[in-house]
Amino acid sequence: AKSQGKNNIQVYENTLHQALIYERQIQKDLVVAIKNHQLKFHYQPIIDLKSKNIIGFEALTRWHHPTKGLISPSEFIPIAEQTDAIKLLDEQLLDTVGAQLQQWHQYTDKPYYISINISAHRFVDSKLIDDINQVIEKYHLEKGQIVVEVTEHILMENKAKARHLFHRLKLAGIRISLDDFGTGYSSLSYLHQLPFDILKIDRSFVTNITEHNQENPIINMIVALANTMKIDLVAEGVETPLQLETLSKMQCQFGQGYHFSKPLSAEDTLKLVKNGH
Ligand code: C2E
Ligand code: CA
Ligand code: CA
Ligand code: CA
Numbered sequence: 001a002k003s004q005g006k007n008n009i010q011v012y013e014n015t016l017h018q019a020l021i022y023e024r025q026i027q028k029d030l031v032v033a034i035k036n037h038q039l040k041f042h043y044q045p046i047i048d049l050k051s052k053n054i055i056g057f058e059a060l061t062r063w064h065h066p067t068k069g070l071i072s073p074s075e076f077i078p079i080a081e082q083t084d085a086i087k088l089l090d091e092q093l094l095d096t097v098g099a100q101l102q103q104w105h106q107y108t109d110k111p112y113y114i115s116i117n118i119s120a121h122r123f124v125d126s127k128l129i130d131d132i133n134q135v136i137e138k139y140h141l142e143k144g145q146i147v148v149e150v151t152e153h154i155l156m157e158n159k160a161k162a163r164h165l166f167h168r169l170k171l172a173g174i175r176i177s178l179d180d181f182g183t184g185y186s187s188l189s190y191l192h193q194l195p196f197d198i199l200k201i202d203r204s205f206v207t208n209i210t211e212h213n214q215e216n217p218i219i220n221m222i223v224a225l226a227n228t229m230k231i232d233l234v235a236e237g238v239e240t241p242l243q244l245e246t247l248s249k250m251q252c253q254f255g256q257g258y259h260f261s262k263p264l265s266a267e268d269t270l271k272l273v274k275n276g277h
Contacts, residue, residue: 023079029065030076031085039063039089041096042263043114045272046234046256049248054277056113056147058256059097060263061089077119086119091131094146098135100266101145104273112273115147115177115198120154124161129172143173147198150176152184155194166194177234182222191229199226203237206257209246216246223250 033039043057061073080086097114104112122128132146148169155162169176177198181187182205191199205219219235226233235247238257247255264272 026065026068026071026076027079027083030063030080031083033063033065034080034085034089034092037092039092040265041093041100042265043100043269044256044263045261045277046115046254047260049235049244049253049255054110054112054272055254056115057269058115058149058263059093059117061093062263081119081121086121090119090122094131094135097146098139098141100269101141102139103270107270107274108276110273110276111142111145113145113147113175115149117179118148118150118154120157123150123154123165124158126165126168128165129168129174132174133172144175147175147177149179149200151179152187152190155190156184163194170195180236182218191225191231196231198232198234200234200236200256201252203257206235206237206243206247207239209240209243211242214246216250219247219250219252223252227251 040062042060042062044060045054046056046058047053048055061077063071063073063076065071077086080089093116097116101112101114118128128148132148135141136143136146155166166176175197176194177200178187178190178196179200180202181199183202184190190196199222201219201222205216205222209216209219223233225231232254233252234254234256235243235252236256238244238247238255238259240259243257244255244259261272
């Protein structure tokens with residue numbers, strides 16, 4: 001029995017060792033991929049649930065690894081955040097988003113916005129505002145066209161700095177969206193202290209809307225809260241007609257999810273924009 005236990009430890013250590021090797025390899029490949037502009041940005045439409053018009057897009061980063069295939073951003077973003085590569089990626093994202101908005105403007109007068117996910121290190125970096133302002137100027141955009149999405153987790157990492165930057169972003173006219181709303185420990189207290197422009201109801205609440213579960217007191221409460229505070233509300237992860245209908249009945253204004261569209265390549269997004277959606 002004793003040697004059995006030892007073997008188990010051996011197996012465990014081997015697995016751990018392999019995981020470490022895998023992560024180091026991914027980290028190396030990622031740095032190279034970012035430097036060579038091999039990561040792509042996709043755009044997922046955000047819809048007005050009543051009119052079904054597109055009001056904006058969320059930018060989501062995609063990495064197609066040459067041998068390992070598509071790797072999820074939930075996996076590679078935290079790895080990129082361990083190195084300076086994340087800064088380069090953020091720069092590419094912001095500049096690409098600016099260029100995208102300018103290009104769309106040649107085909108439409110609709111003032112679409114693009115919201116970008118902000119990494120933790122970025123939200124305490126006061127250069128963020130200058131960088132966004134520079135892109136707005138370079139591509140002749142309206143201030144409201146770039147929205148930053150933050151999670152409660154990010155705000156918690158460095159409370160004082162995050163709060164300071166939050167207010168500077170507001171002063172600069174840049175809109176801020178609270179992502180994954182309802183999943184954190186103190187979402188309500190954040191709302192009370194920081195004037196967000198947009199709330200995104202976390203997908204887990206929307207997933208709960210099923211035929212067998214038509215009562216949704218939490219979503220009702222969030223809708224009422226957003227209305228009272230005059231904050232735009234976006235439901236994430238809308239996948240079924242029933243979810244759309246239910247959210248619409250509850251007076252949730254906006255939604256995003258596979259029911260409308262998956263995140264699209266730049267080319268496919270341009271087609272949508274040209275078609276006047
Ligand atoms: P998130 O910000 O909560 O983004 C929403 C995620 O839900 C995206 O996953 C999106 O593809 C997915 N999604 C959208 N509609 C549906 C739906 O109807 N059903 C389901 N099941 N999923 C849906 P994705 O693209 O894999 O991104 C995962 C996370 O990675 C994001 O979560 C975000 O936290 C992070 N991320 C993605 N791109 C970036 C980036 O450029 N920078 C940073 N810092 N984080 C990023
Ligand atoms: Ca997001
Ligand atoms: Ca989210
Ligand atoms: Ca998330």
